[in-house]
Amino acid sequence: MLEFYLFPISYAFYTFPITAALFTLPxxxxxxxxxxxxxxxxGLFLYLFLLYLMNALFLIILPLPDTIHNAPPATGVYTQWIPFHFVLDIAKESGVSLEHPSTYSRLLSEQAFLQVVFNVILMVPFGMFLRYYFRARWFKCLIYSLGLSLFFEITQVTAIYGIFDYPYRLFDVDDLMTNTAGGMLGYILAEWLSSLLPRIDNLDESVDLSKKRVSYTRRALxxxxxxxxxxxxxxVLSILRxxxxxxxxxxxxxxLIPYLTNGFTxxxxLVRIRLKGTGERIRLSELVIRYGLLYLVAxxxxxAYVLAGTNSYPGLFMMLFTLILFVLDLAVAIHVFRCLFNRNRKLIYEAKSGTEHRITLK
Known part of the structure; x- marks a missing residue:
C-alpha cells in the first residue's frame, strides 16, 4: 500500500525542477x-504550493495503464454515487464491531479505511495554503476544495480527458466528500500554522522600493x-532591404522611446523598472552614450562580424577579426562578472552615461 503512494510522490519530485523552471518566468x-x-x-511558499499540486495530481493519476488502449473495468461501472458508501466497505472488509473495541486496530491494515484517510490527508495542505498564503475565507476554501476534488474526479472518469480508451479509476462521490473535508481540516490547522510563521500580508510593510537595488535577473528579463x-x-526590415x-x-x-517615456521600454x-539619469528626466545624450556603447559599439x-562572414571576406581577415572579437568578449565577460560580485561596481556603459535602473513605485 505504501509503495502505491511512494511512486507518484517520487515522480513528482523528479519532475519538479522542470516544472519549476517553466513556472519561474511568469x-x-x-x-x-x-x-x-x-x-x-x-517565493518559497509559492514553489511549495506548486510542488504540492504536482504531488496531488500524480497521486490521483499514477500509476498509468500499460497502454492507452486499456481494457474497461471488469465491473463495467465508472461511477459511485452513494454517499458514505465507504462506511459499508470498511465494515464489510475489516470486520470491525462497534461493540468490541479490540477490533478497532484492524482499521490500520484495512485498505478501505486507509483510502479514506489518504483522501482526507491529500487535501489538508491545500486548505492550509488557501488560508495562510491566499488569505481565503472558509466559504472560499470549501468551494475551492470541492472544485479541486471535482477536477481530480473528472480527470479520472474521463480517462485523463480521452488519452486512454477507458477510465482506469472510479468517479466516487465519497472522494469528493473526504477531499473537501481534508481541505477544511487544513483550513482549521492553518490557524495554528499562522502563529508560527510570518504573516504573508505583512511581508512588504518595511520594504522601501526606492532604495532596493535592481537585480541583474530583473534586468535580464x-x-x-x-x-x-x-x-x-x-x-522584417532586413527582408524588406x-x-x-x-x-x-x-x-x-x-x-527615442526611452527618451519620450522617461526611461521606459x-x-x-513589464518588470517595473526604468532608466534614470542625473536629472529628473533622462537626457537624450545619456541614452546615446549608454546604448551607443552597449549596442552600437559592443x-x-x-x-559587423556576421556581415563579414556572409560577404565572404578573405580567410586571413576573418581569422584576425575572430581573434579581436574573442579578446573583446573575454574582457567584457570579466568586467560583467566583476560587477556581478561587487555591487558597488557599475557596468562601463552605465558609468560613462551616468544612468542606472530604478524600480518604479507604481
Missing amino acids: FLIVQYRRYGYVNKIR AFLFDWVILLPVIV CPYPYLWSIAVYFI FGKW GGVHV
Whole structure:
C-alpha cells in the first residue's frame, strides 16, 4: 500500500525542477508587477504550493495503464454515487464491531479505511495554503476544495480527458466528500500554522522600493522581452532591404522611446523598472552614450562580424577579426562578472552615461 503512494510522490519530485523552471518566468513577472520585488518567503511558499499540486495530481493519476488502449473495468461501472458508501466497505472488509473495541486496530491494515484517510490527508495542505498564503475565507476554501476534488474526479472518469480508451479509476462521490473535508481540516490547522510563521500580508510593510537595488535577473528579463519584440522587427526590415535595419531599430527602440517615456521600454515597464539619469528626466545624450556603447559599439562589432562572414571576406581577415572579437568578449565577460560580485561596481556603459535602473513605485 505504501509503495502505491511512494511512486507518484517520487515522480513528482523528479519532475519538479522542470516544472519549476517553466513556472519561474511568469512567477517573476507577476511578483515584479504586483509587489515591485521578489520576496524570498513568498517565493518559497509559492514553489511549495506548486510542488504540492504536482504531488496531488500524480497521486490521483499514477500509476498509468500499460497502454492507452486499456481494457474497461471488469465491473463495467465508472461511477459511485452513494454517499458514505465507504462506511459499508470498511465494515464489510475489516470486520470491525462497534461493540468490541479490540477490533478497532484492524482499521490500520484495512485498505478501505486507509483510502479514506489518504483522501482526507491529500487535501489538508491545500486548505492550509488557501488560508495562510491566499488569505481565503472558509466559504472560499470549501468551494475551492470541492472544485479541486471535482477536477481530480473528472480527470479520472474521463480517462485523463480521452488519452486512454477507458477510465482506469472510479468517479466516487465519497472522494469528493473526504477531499473537501481534508481541505477544511487544513483550513482549521492553518490557524495554528499562522502563529508560527510570518504573516504573508505583512511581508512588504518595511520594504522601501526606492532604495532596493535592481537585480541583474530583473534586468535580464527586461532585456529578454525587449529583444523578443525588436528582433523580429530587425528581421522584417532586413527582408524588406531597408538600409541599416539594426542601427535604426536600436536608435528608435532604445534611444527615442526611452527618451519620450522617461526611461521606459516595454521590457522595463513589464518588470517595473526604468532608466534614470542625473536629472529628473533622462537626457537624450545619456541614452546615446549608454546604448551607443552597449549596442552600437559592443553589439555593432558582432553585427559587423556576421556581415563579414556572409560577404565572404578573405580567410586571413576573418581569422584576425575572430581573434579581436574573442579578446573583446573575454574582457567584457570579466568586467560583467566583476560587477556581478561587487555591487558597488557599475557596468562601463552605465558609468560613462551616468544612468542606472530604478524600480518604479507604481
